[in-house]
Amino acid sequence: MQESPIRKLAPYAVAAKKSGKKIYHLNIGQPDILTPPAFMETVTNYSEKVLAYSPSEGIPELIQSIIQYYKGYEIDFEEDEILITNGGSEALQFSIIAIADAGDEILVPEPFYANYNSFCSAVDVNIVPVTCRAEEGFHLPLKSYIEGFITPKTKAIMVSHPGNPTGVVYTKEEVKLLCEIAIEHNLFIISDEVYREFVYDGLEFFSFANVKETEDRVVIIDSISKRFSACGARIGCIASKNKQLIAQILKLCQSRLCAPTLMQIGAIQLYNTQENYFKSVNKEYEKRRDIIYQSLNNIPNVICRKPTGAFYVIAKLPIEDAEDFSIFLLKDFSINNETVMLAPAKGFYSTPGLGNDEVRIAYILKEEDLISAMEILNKGLIQYLNNKNMLPK
Amino acid sequence: MQESPIRKLAPYAVAAKKSGKKIYHLNIGQPDILTPPAFMETVTNYSEKVLAYSPSEGIPELIQSIIQYYKGYEIDFEEDEILITNGGSEALQFSIIAIADAGDEILVPEPFYANYNSFCSAVDVNIVPVTCRAEEGFHLPLKSYIEGFITPKTKAIMVSHPGNPTGVVYTKEEVKLLCEIAIEHNLFIISDEVYREFVYDGLEFFSFANVKETEDRVVIIDSISKRFSACGARIGCIASKNKQLIAQILKLCQSRLCAPTLMQIGAIQLYNTQENYFKSVNKEYEKRRDIIYQSLNNIPNVICRKPTGAFYVIAKLPIEDAEDFSIFLLKDFSINNETVMLAPAKGFYSTPGLGNDEVRIAYILKEEDLISAMEILNKGLIQYLNNKNMLPK
Numbered sequence: 001m002q003e004s005p006i007r008k009l010a011p012y013a014v015a016a017k018k019s020g021k022k023i024y025h026l027n028i029g030q031p032d033i034l035t036p037p038a039f040m041e042t043v044t045n046y047s048e049k050v051l052a053y054s055p056s057e058g059i060p061e062l063i064q065s066i067i068q069y070y071k072g073y074e075i076d077f078e079e080d081e082i083l084i085t086n087g088g089s090e091a092l093q094f095s096i097i098a099i100a101d102a103g104d105e106i107l108v109p110e111p112f113y114a115n116y117n118s119f120c121s122a123v124d125v126n127i128v129p130v131t132c133r134a135e136e137g138f139h140l141p142l143k144s145y146i147e148g149f150i151t152p153k154t155k156a157i158m159v160s161h162p163g164n165p166t167g168v169v170y171t172k173e174e175v176k177l178l179c180e181i182a183i184e185h186n187l188f189i190i191s192d193e194v195y196r197e198f199v200y201d202g203l204e205f206f207s208f209a210n211v212k213e214t215e216d217r218v219v220i221i222d223s224i225s226k227r228f229s230a231c232g233a234r235i236g237c238i239a240s241k242n243k244q245l246i247a248q249i250l251k252l253c254q255s256r257l258c259a260p261t262l263m264q265i266g267a268i269q270l271y272n273t274q275e276n277y278f279k280s281v282n283k284e285y286e287k288r289r290d291i292i293y294q295s296l297n298n299i300p301n302v303i304c305r306k307p308t309g310a311f312y313v314i315a316k317l318p319i320e321d322a323e324d325f326s327i328f329l330l331k332d333f334s335i336n337n338e339t340v341m342l343a344p345a346k347g348f349y350s351t352p353g354l355g356n357d358e359v360r361i362a363y364i365l366k367e368e369d370l371i372s373a374m375e376i377l378n379k380g381l382i383q384y385l386n387n388k389n390m391l392p393k
Numbered sequence: 394m395q396e397s398p399i400r401k402l403a404p405y406a407v408a409a410k411k412s413g414k415k416i417y418h419l420n421i422g423q424p425d426i427l428t429p430p431a432f433m434e435t436v437t438n439y440s441e442k443v444l445a446y447s448p449s450e451g452i453p454e455l456i457q458s459i460i461q462y463y464k465g466y467e468i469d470f471e472e473d474e475i476l477i478t479n480g481g482s483e484a485l486q487f488s489i490i491a492i493a494d495a496g497d498e499i500l501v502p503e504p505f506y507a508n509y510n511s512f513c514s515a516v517d518v519n520i521v522p523v524t525c526r527a528e529e530g531f532h533l534p535l536k537s538y539i540e541g542f543i544t545p546k547t548k549a550i551m552v553s554h555p556g557n558p559t560g561v562v563y564t565k566e567e568v569k570l571l572c573e574i575a576i577e578h579n580l581f582i583i584s585d586e587v588y589r590e591f592v593y594d595g596l597e598f599f600s601f602a603n604v605k606e607t608e609d610r611v612v613i614i615d616s617i618s619k620r621f622s623a624c625g626a627r628i629g630c631i632a633s634k635n636k637q638l639i640a641q642i643l644k645l646c647q648s649r650l651c652a653p654t655l656m657q658i659g660a661i662q663l664y665n666t667q668e669n670y671f672k673s674v675n676k677e678y679e680k681r682r683d684i685i686y687q688s689l690n691n692i693p694n695v696i697c698r699k700p701t702g703a704f705y706v707i708a709k710l711p712i713e714d715a716e717d718f719s720i721f722l723l724k725d726f727s728i729n730n731e732t733v734m735l736a737p738a739k740g741f742y743s744t745p746g747l748g749n750d751e752v753r754i755a756y757i758l759k760e761e762d763l764i765s766a767m768e769i770l771n772k773g774l775i776q777y778l779n780n781k782n783m784l785p786k
Contacts, residue, residue, distance in 0.1 A: 001644045035444045043655070044437045051428045051625040086479045086627070089649035097515050102495040118648030122490050123516055232444040232654030234479070251394045255511030256482035260653045261625030262436070 001121050008323070012330040013341055021334050024373035026361045027343040029164065029311070033229040033281055038269040043262055054261040056254040058084025058237070062264045065271035066222075066237060073196070075209040075220075077239050081246055084259045088194045088223035088236040093119045094252045095219045095238060098245060099188050100125040100155040106190075107149055107157045109140060111314060111348035111355055113164045113192070128154070129350045134316040134358065137305030138166035140174045146181060156188035157181065161208070162195040165348045165360040166314050167289075167307025169199050172206040179214040188245075189214065192221040194236075195310040197278050200286040203308055215241040226311075228270040229281075233263040285311050288363040288370055295374035296361075299381060311363050314345050317381065318390070322346070322359045325384055333380045340373045340380070394514050395507075395740075401716070405723040406734055414727050417766035419754045420736040422557065422704070426622040426674055431662040436655055447654040449647040451477025451630070455657045458664035459615075459630060466589070468602040468613075470632050474639055477652045481587045481616035481629040486512045487645045488612045488631060491638060492581050493518040493548040499583075500542055500550045502533060504707060504741035504748055506557045506585070521547070522743045527709045527751065530698030531559035533567045539574060549581035550574065554601070555588040558741045558753040559707050560682075560700025562592050565599040572607040581638075582607065585614040587629075588703040590671050593679040596701055608634040619704075621663040622674075626656040678704050681756040681763055688767035689754075692774060704756050707738050710774065711783070715739070715752045718777055726773045733766045733773070 009027070016023055057063070063082045070077050085091040092115075100106060102124035108116055110129035120127050128149050132138040140146065157178055162169045170178075182189050191208035199205045208218045223236035240246055289306075292313055296304045301318035319325050323344040333339055345358035363370060385391045402420070409416055450456070456475045463470050478484040485508075493499060495517035501509060503522035513520050521542050525531040533539065550571055555562045563571075575582050584601035592598045601611045616629035633639055682699075685706055689697040694711035712718050716737040726732055738751035756763060778784045 001641070007647065030445050032443065034442045039444065040439065046433065049427045050425065051432065051623045052423050053624045086483075086653075087650065090479075093649070102517055115648045115650075118644065122645060122648070124495055230444045231446045232651065234651070234653045248394070251511065252515060254400065255508040255515070256486070257480065257508075258625065258627070260479075260627040260656050263653050263656070 001118055009326055009330065009341065012327050016330045016339060020337060022338045023330070024338065024340045024365060024369055024376065026363075026365070026373055027341045029226070029362050029364065030231060031226065031229045031311070031364045032366065033284070035230045036228055036270055036273050036277060038273065039228070039230060039233070039266040042269040043266045046262055046265060051261060054258045054264060056258050057250055058082070058259060059261070059264045059268070062268045062271070065268050066239070069271050070209070070239070073205070073207055073210070075207060077241070080243055081239055081241055083238045083246060083249055083253050084264060085236045085238060085253070086256075086259050087225060087234040088192065088221050089115065089119075091221045091223070091236045091238045092116070092190070092192065093122070094249050095190050095221065096120060096125055097123055097252060098249045099190070099219070103153065104155045105151060105153045107146070107154060109138075109159055110350060111138070111165055111345055113160050114347045116158065117350065127350055131351055131354065132166070132168075134303050134305065134314060137307070138163065138168040138314065140170065140177065143177055143181065147185070150185050150187075154185065154187060156190050158190040158192070160192040162198055162205070162309025163312075164195065164310050165312045165343070165345065167310050167312050169203060169205065169309035175206050175208055176211060179208065179211045182214055182217050187217065189218045190221060191218060194221065194223040194226055196222075197227055197282060198285055198311055199309045200282070200289055201308055209239070217242070219245065224267050224270055228273065230267070230270060233260070233266060235259060235263050235267045285363065287367065288365070289313070291367060291370045292361055292363045292374065295378065299378050313361050313363070314348075314358050315361060316358050319357055319381075319384065322357055325381070326359065328384050329376075329380050333383060335376050335379060338372065338376060340376050342377075395510055402719055402723065402734065402737075405720050409723045409732060413730060415731045416723070417731065417733045417758060417762055417769065419756075419758070419766055420734045422619070422755050422757065423624060424619065424622045424704070424757045425759065426677070428623045429621055429663055429666050429670060431665065432621070432623060432626070432659040435662040436659045439655055439658060444654060447651045447657060449651050450643055451475070451652060452654070452657045452661070455661045455664075458661050459632070462664050463602070463632070466598070466600055466603070468600060470634070473636055474632060474634055476631045476639060476642055476646050477657060478629045478631060478646070479649075479652050480618060480627040481585065481614050482508065482512075484614045484616070484629045484631045485509070485583070485585065486515070487642050488583050488614065489513060489518055490516055490645060491642045492583070492612070496546060497548045498544060498546045500539070500547060502531075502552055503743060504531070504558055504738055506553050507740045509551065510743065520743055524744055524747065525559070525561075527696050527698065527707060530700070531556065531561040531707065533563065533570065536570055536574065540578070543578050547578065547580060549583055551583040551585070553585040555591055555598070555702025556705075557588065557703050558705045558736070558738065560703050560705050562596060562598065562702035568599050568601055569604060572601065572604045575607055575610050580610065582611045583614060584611060587614065587616040587619055589615075590620055590675060591678055591704055592702045593675070593682055594701055602632070610635070612638065617660050617663055621666065623660070623663060626653070626659060628652060628656050628660045678756065680760065681758070682706070684760065684763045685754055685756045685767065688771065692771050706754050706756070707741075707751050708754060709751050712750055712774075712777065715750055718774070719752065721777050722769075722773050726776060728769050728772060731765065731769060733769050735770075
């Protein structure tokens with residue numbers, strides 16, 4: 001099993017901090033947005049004297065809250081179609097275990113969230129990458145190209161939508177395309193939609209759960225982590241109209257007894273959060289996205305199509321080795337004793353050799369910090385190219 | 394994958410409750426002991442505005458608290474030898490994934506905690522049961538008998554010590570016996586010691602981590618759930634002197650990001666709980682154990698050796714089908730409109746046909762309820778045997 005690719009740079013970050021440098025972390029997805037106070041208010045008011053197990057499938061009130069939430073997206077789930085999990089992570093792990101056996105294959109548009117590798121390799125399931133390109137904003141390739149990767153061992157297509165690390169939001173046509181493929185080749189679709197609210201430019205989000213024809217093939221992965229900036233609560237869910245599949249995954253849930261009781265109780269209140277919370281958060285991220293996108297496009301020879309979702313973007317830089325460049329920024333560069341930490345993108349590809357010249361940038365810092373960080377990235381790149389004699393004449 | 398064997402009776406319990414019967418739950422391991430108030434006090438005082446991810450390996454202060462705790466058992470762990478997990482459940486699942494591949498085998502003394510089946514079958518690892526007998530108080534069989542089950546595919550021996558569902562506490566000699574086997578056959582030992590504090594009759598608990606010769610082969614599974622009656626927090630840990638193994642399991646921890654942040658913060662305070670908390674809890678359970686043990690031995694033809702640990706006992710009843718008897722108690726029997734719910738023990742055996750005449754009783758109710766429950770069990774058994782014409786003349 002691979003080590004987390006982002007953690008590889010950690011020792012350089014530690015050394016930089018020790019030397020007194022301030023680091024702008026563009027490398028991680030921990031948002032700075034406040035958790036709605038209703039969460040802690042509820043937790044604080046908990047008065048049971050025994051912190052007991054809760055039902056393996058989740059606390060009924062939380063499941064009801066999530067059913068209501070989905071109705072806002074014109075998705076109808078019933079209570080035996082939703083399971084509460086230890087974050088979106090466990091939701092993914094359990095879905096993979098339920099759908100695929102050792103040796104089976106899952107198609108995943110590449111680049112993809114690096115932990116998909118871990119969830120699959122832990123149970124000897126093979127990810128078959130379907131490469132998407134920075135030049136096309138990481139939108140899906142043609143149907144025939146995708147179908148070329150399907151074998152008798154293929155059990156599912158797994159996507160992050162909106163996309164981590166790409167920021168791509170699939171169009172209605174793309175969603176329907178994958179559903180068509182799923183029907184024709186008898187596949188499941190695991191759709192990781194934890195960034196559902198993070199869609200910009202007035203685009204409408206179209207969920208895989210919105211396609212009636214594939215409702216028994218679609219498994220939705222969800223979480224309160226990003227939606228309500230409550231990453232540390234570890235509350236996610238699995239939702240599917242395929243009651244038989246949910247009944248199988250329930251057995252996995254039963255084996256680990258339950259998700260944290262008190263965090264579920266807090267989560268119930270989060271789902272009562274007002275609509276305007278999402279609007280203001282969304283506006284904030286859209287502003288940050290614009291800063292990053294404009295800054296990147298002001299740097300010569302950087303390729304970056306405008307991302308429309310999540311809070312990540314992948315930029316193709318005019319260099320050979322983005323990991324080497326990221327280490328350079330931490331180790332050998334600073335402006336006013338400040339530098340930036342990037343996530344080299346090769347960890348998000350499983351095809352060897354791809355992504356070496358790309359970085360993922362998370363826009364989870366406030367405006368002024370992002371502006372400073374992008375200034376450092378720009379100057380650092382010029383310096384790096386200069387050092388390598390790679391600057392165009 | 395099997396359904397949780399205890400859940401099979403759930404519909405009968407629901408029906409009994411609907412009909413107005415009160416049920417004494419002897420079937421589940423949810424203690425009624427109060428969670429030390431320090432937990433909620435700490436959680437309530439949490440003042441961070443963003444509930445953020447914590448380190449994948451666990452919060453350093455919690456790891457330090459656990460290191461101190463183990464010192465009380467003359468066990469020395471260092472900080473890179475402990476990983477915080479989502480309950481003991483995840484600790485078990487991750488240990489199994491790290492140690493065994495699909496098709497490998499793990500020896501487990503039988504009867505065993507039923508979820509071991511789920512953790513293994515989820516990753517296609519096979520449990521090889523080593524049957525222990527009620528007549529011997531579920532102590533281990535001879536060395537040569539155990540060794541007879543070892544094949545080239547055997548990777549580990551997994552035990553619950555003190556034992557769920559048996560209440561057996563292995564002697565120092567038994568612990569050393571398994572360690573000897575582990576060395577001679579190059580095996581790991583996964584020792585689930587979540588009931589470490591629940592040992593009675595002044596017996597001293599001897600941990601698998603107390604054997605120096607096997608320290609690189611032993612993985613300790615632990616949890617705050619039973620120790621501090623904090624089942625709903627879902628905070629467990631994996632501890633091993635085998636740093637290489639811990640480094641591998643850390644990758645699994647990284648893939649699911651972290652255990653719940655706020656519950657870890659509460660757990661730190663639990664580990665500061667005074668010694669006298671354990672003493673009073675221990676005394677309470679010992680009293681309950683005595684009630685159950687004496688009641689069972691007052692029923693003719695019941696076989697039950699005195700259990701010395703955890704809060705379970707397995708009793709062999711003079712009947713053919715304990716599941717049928719458990720359903721009878723829920724469906725067709727009551728005293729003053731009260732009845733009991735038992736856990737048929739066959740779900741704790743993987744050898745077909747074993748345990749059909751046994752039940753597991755959890756002594757997690759207060760004294761007066763236990764006395765009433767055992768009275769109902771006794772009378773119910775007579776009535777059941779009478780109905781079946783099985784009463785001895």
